[in-house]
Amino acid sequence: MAEIKPRRSVVGILALQGAFAEHRTALEKLSLSRKLQILLVKTPEDLAQCDALIIPGGESTTIALLARLAGLSEPLKEFVKVKPVWGTCAGAILLSQAVENAKKGGQELLGGMSITIARNGWGSQVESFEAPLEVEGLRDPSSPFNGVFIRAPVILQLHPTTDDPPITVVARLAPGLLPSGLATLNASDEPRTFVALRQGLHFLTTFHPELTNDNRFHEYFVRECVLAGK
Numbered sequence: 214m215a216e217i218k219p220r221r222s223v224v225g226i227l228a229l230q231g232a233f234a235e236h237r238t239a240l241e242k243l244s245l246s247r248k249l250q251i252l253l254v255k256t257p258e259d260l261a262q263c264d265a266l267i268i269p270g271g272e273s274t275t276i277a278l279l280a281r282l283a284g285l286s287e288p289l290k291e292f293v294k295v296k297p298v299w300g301t302c303a304g305a306i307l308l309s310q311a312v313e314n315a316k317k318g319g320q321e322l323l324g325g326m327s328i329t330i331a332r333n334g335w336g337s338q339v340e341s342f343e344a345p346l347e348v349e350g351l352r353d354p355s356s357p358f359n360g361v362f363i364r365a366p367v368i369l370q371l372h373p374t375t376d377d378p379p380i381t382v383v384a385r386l387a388p389g390l391l392p393s394g395l396a397t398l399n400a401s402d403e404p405r406t407f408v409a410l411r412q413g414l415h416f417l418t419t420f421h422p423e424l425t426n427d428n429r430f431h432e433y434f435v436r437e438c439v440l441a442g443k
Contacts, residue, residue, distance in 0.1 A: 221250045222439050225263035227289075228253035229279040231271020231303060235423035239431045248440060257288045265297040265439040268304030268323075270363070270421050273332065276303055277321040286321065293325040297414040297438040305417035306330055306366050313369065325415045327373040327380065328404075330366045341365070346408060346420075350383030351429045358384065358427055360408060360420040368404045368419065378413035383433065385409075414438050 224240060226233045233253060240251050254260050266289075268276070280286050292298070293308070300308040311329040312320045320332070341364060345357035371380050385406045409418045409430065416438055422430035 225254040231269040270302030273303040273306040299416040329370040383409035
């Protein structure tokens, strides 16, 4: 009898705007890629094929608008309720329950993670920066990860209820790299130093791992959120 091979997990990448091609390249380089099928998601039919989803960086209000025009807003909200999702930068904003500094007219959110986040929390495009991150939640945690922050959001508050999964801090900015206004804060429990969080099947990074050659965050999402239950 022919051997029945296990079905590969389908990881979708929302491909409406932003750095979706870079995420695909990073996933393809993983040693775990043989267990994955990677799909660029542009329609509800694409999304229905996925076991997990990455929402890339870009412009959060533009992604939300394009999702609505593509008929994806409600399917995405339903998807987030039950399946693994990783949001990077703009995607992190969309995964939040509340946002500050939204554009006029507000910001449509998908929810999924019990946090409040601020758009452009470190400033404008010219104030984008790179910094080594403390990555206690990743493989080889003694090796810092070079975080690329481009008009990055800032996490302001964690507010899980007793019914929510706990929130785990996967990476943070090192205390010595904090802006001067945060220098006197206790960095160990200050949400504005948190740059990667996991809550249940959901994961967010406020920076752009896909713009580096270090694929540990992609490995973490696939291993811990996508394949963990298989």
